[in-house]
């Protein structure tokens with residue numbers, strides 16, 4: 001008997017997805033050049049629905065035709081290498097799906113190259129980490145719609161469910177799926193930075209212990225902030241270290257790593273001229289954190305924050321909760337605004353309501369707030385910025401007091417809260433009917449005759465700015 005699906009790449013994510021597919025009744029053969037990974041899967045599968053091999057011929061010959069092959073290998077050159085190796089053995093109507101975090105421009109290039117030989121290609125974003133892959137990830141597929149329909153039933157079966165609705169839907173042609181996954185990750189970076197700032201403030205200002213932080217975050221997770229990242233953060237504070245008699249959080253080096261998807265989001269937002277400052281700041285702060293040695297030297301030279309907090313701890317906790325809610329909203333606002341522009345520019349024709357819906361379960365950025373985002377886009381599918389919706393302008397207006405208090409506190413003691421500051425500045429700028437950009441235009445016209453528009457009549461103007469000389 002032949003297998004329904006092939007899985008290339010038997011790392012933890014690949015294997016967990018194989019198990020998930022087999023639980024849902026599909027037969028899968030895995031392929032990996034690493035024999036020990038193949039042996040492990042074979043040994044642990046315990047069902048005939050799963051097999052594995054290091055022999056590419058065996059892999060290809062035991063697949064049903066037309067073949068459907070999923071790749072779960074690290075993004076970048078390896079994806080191209082796997083495609084080149086497979087391509088001579090693929091025929092018309094075979095389908096290759098890339099489930100990795102590939103850059104959307106690579107996905108476009110690969111789709112075009114494969115379509116020349118009538119081989120179908122789909123770029124599919126998967127979120128939810130190892131557990132998500134095993135028990136239900138959020139799945140963001142892009143590619144030809146007809147081709148998606150061939151795998152829709154399987155993807156729905158293995159995906160996470162939010163209110164019984166599968167967290168997967170066809171998002172758009174070409175690289176739409178990988179683009180949406182990239183923005184998901186940009187949002188993920190923003191949320192993580194904001195949560196880290198809240199932690200910094202409570203730890204330094206209110207001198208909260210890990211136990212107290214656990215209690216605060218757990219409580220927050222029962223309210224408006226309810227989300228996966230807040231939930232795991234609460235638990236992280238309780239995790240014991242295996243090597244010393246302390247909590248692991250206090251033994252982890254404060255130098256953040258990244259694999260690039262956050263920076264890609266910022267890069268493309270710059271290209272499309274969509275402001276997403278909170279995500280930009282989150283990327284910069286990971287970069288800054290990595291200058292650990294320089295930070296220590298600078299600390300010796302200049303000292304750090306000096307906290308003499310005399311206020312009420314409970315008040316501070318309340319303000320930080322509000323500040324987080326406010327700033328977390330702006331991250332989603334900015335991510336969604338980017339998606340709207342990208343959708344037109346790249347002809348994805350994205351439905352933001354659907355994207356919010358499939359992010360409600362399985363993925364890293366899942367949050368109660370996504371239900372409200374979904375409903376805002378369901379009422380106004382073309383909404384260019386969520387702040388313009390009644391529901392979201394109200395949420396921001398109601399929580400702005402907290403973020404102003406928290407930023408004042410941070411600034412007063414020298415505790416950096418850059419993403420929160422970026423969030424508030426974005427909001428204050430966005431709702432400014434007037435910004436000082438007239439001065440920037442005047443300067444441009446003065447030093448470079450770049451011209452300007454006027455606010456009282458149509459046309460392009462230039463002033464001879466030499467009166468002063």
Ligand code: 6PG
Pocket residue numbers: 101126127128129185188257258259260261262363364
């Ligand atoms: C997910 C995540 C995942 C990503 C990690 C690590 O949705 O499951 O986005 O795809 O690889 O979060 O990303 P960084 O190493 O860049 O932090």
